[in-house]
Amino acid sequence: MDKPFKAPPPYAIASVDNALRIATMLQLEGPLTVSEVARRLGVANSTAHRLLAMLVYRDFAVREADRTYRVGPVLELAAHSQSAAARLRAAALPHLHRLAEMLDESANLTVRTGDTVRFVASVESRQALRVGSREGMVFPAHRTTAGLLLLAELPPDRLEALYAADRYDERPGDRPDLDALRADLARVRRNGFALNQGRSERGVVAVGVPVRAPDGEVVAGLSVSMPSARYEKERLPALAGTLRTVADALERDLTR
Structure with missing residues (x-):
């Protein structure tokens, strides 16, 4: 049976939605750069950088030495939370x-x-x-x-x-x-x-x-x-x- 269509909430917050989309991309696709995230979301590089900085602050992402971002401790734990x-x-x-x-x-x-x-x-x-x-x-x-x-x-x-x-x-x-x-x-x-x-x-x-x-x-x-x-x-x-x-x-x- 097909899943019902999920309508967006009536008072969607774009910044929250974008942060969640970034977290999902990092978890499913691997490391990304600021410009890659900006292009995928359709936002300015500066906006993507601020969103990534907040994800790093809350341990959803980690900034690597090559300036890419990968999943942080929160998402790494979530990946095997049920089994561990x-x-x-x-x-x-x-x-x-x-x-x-x-x-x-x-x-x-x-x-x-x-x-x-x-x-x-x-x-x-x-x-x-x-x-x-x-x-x-x-x-x-x-x-x-x-x-x-x-x-x-x-x-x-x-x-x-x-x-x-x-x-x-x-x-x-x-x-x-x-x-x-x-x-x-x-x-x-x-x-x-x-x-x-x-x-x-x-x-x-x-x-x-x-x-x-x-x-x-x-x-x-x-x-x-x-x-x-x-x-x-x-x-x-x-x-x-x-x-x-x-x-x-x-x-x-x-x-x-």
Whole structure:
């Protein structure tokens, strides 16, 4: 049966429509230049540039060193959301609630896309002074607890390629010091957990452990975040142990 014709909304907003069309083109067709987008939409290059800049700001697109634009973290996650991120989030939510209740701190589940990570689920602590929900937010992978956990699983050549200098021609300040990062990742592998003291946000401490799929691949990071004023170094082994217990339970659910 043919689908019924969809009439446009009575108060269509051209800029929104154009942004959605660009997002669709990037997802279905691959990288595009500003002039290609402008020609397809029938708008000026300056208009296409502003639309693309907003998509980049909201992580729907990424600007490459060759000045083309490709899909960003949001669309990359959406491409396999039913098979990966969405099901992982659904399985993790009960465990995040349990973790937040056990430690009375905010709990998070995070996945990696390229050199960024996205918080796919977050449960806030009930304390008045707490770290707020990070759900949906994107951060540089090397600056987050879960990002360190996920980067620690990469072979040396893949880590080198991910942070190759030519990928940061347009934003050299965003490229991490690779020697320092390698040392951090070696520490994560040795300890089995990651500790982040103000690395991504001042005044916030986070501790996390990896979550593995049935095939052994690390697919996410499970973490708790708290105000630095409440963090006590002596609690670190207990925090890591509790996180590992909850992560083990989540992994059993993923296996089932």
